[in-house]
Amino acid sequence: MAATGFHTADELNEILPGTLPGLLGLVITAHEPGRLEAGLDVRPDLLAPNGYLHAATVVALADTACGLATRALLPDGSAGFTTIELKSNFLGTVREGRIVTVATNAHAGRTTQVWDAVVSDPASGKTIALFRCTQSVLWPR
Template sequence: MSHPDITVAMLNERGTGRLPGHLGIVITAVGDGQLTAELPVLPHLLAPNGYLHAGSVVTLADTASGYGCIVNLPEGAHNFTTIELKSNHLGTVREGTLTCTAKVEHKGRNTQVWDAVVKNKETGKTIALFRCTQMILYPK
């Protein structure tokens, strides 16, 4: 079940005062089974070596996958928690904007699996591939 009443603005507000908002992640599009987000590459996202910190990329992909899960929660579910994530880092950037598209691969009653691709917005080069599994939570 998709929740079309959840808007991009609502998702961006959800990140305010939390890690996604602090880092600068912006949700740009949401649809049934897919979500897109962006992250401007700023100095606080870089590792001490001057390159993009892997944790910044993982946070972008996990946020896109997690927010996608929220929009696609099954009927009766009230939330989720990430139970597994994996990333393959293929490149890096020092400036510009990252874009991430997360797509649902499995939308079950108890778990969802999302694949996300993080790219350099300016060049289209793939920076990382990501897979995330969420456990669906129900009220007790």
């Protein structure tokens, strides 16, 4: 599979085993250019020692959704991308169930892309985190 271009949710799910998102149990549920939905089931091994969902689990879900979605909007001729900045605001947490995210593109330029993701608890409808990242578009040397 090419590193860039549009891929269906099923195609993206096929590349996750053997990676951190695969280890976390992340599943892509929908993908269209500029938007990607994903989720994961909360398990005891994804919690922090305090018994709440670990912040890194939330960031991994949001960052993966934004990163996989970035691929569909890369300019022709680019070699890929890398995350150069990310920020999260945590508004809530869960101890069990499922969390989901919707990643949307805010800017898709020739040198950078900016993505927003909202992570939520579908059982309660509450927002768990707001996430934003900037991707640097890489060009062949």
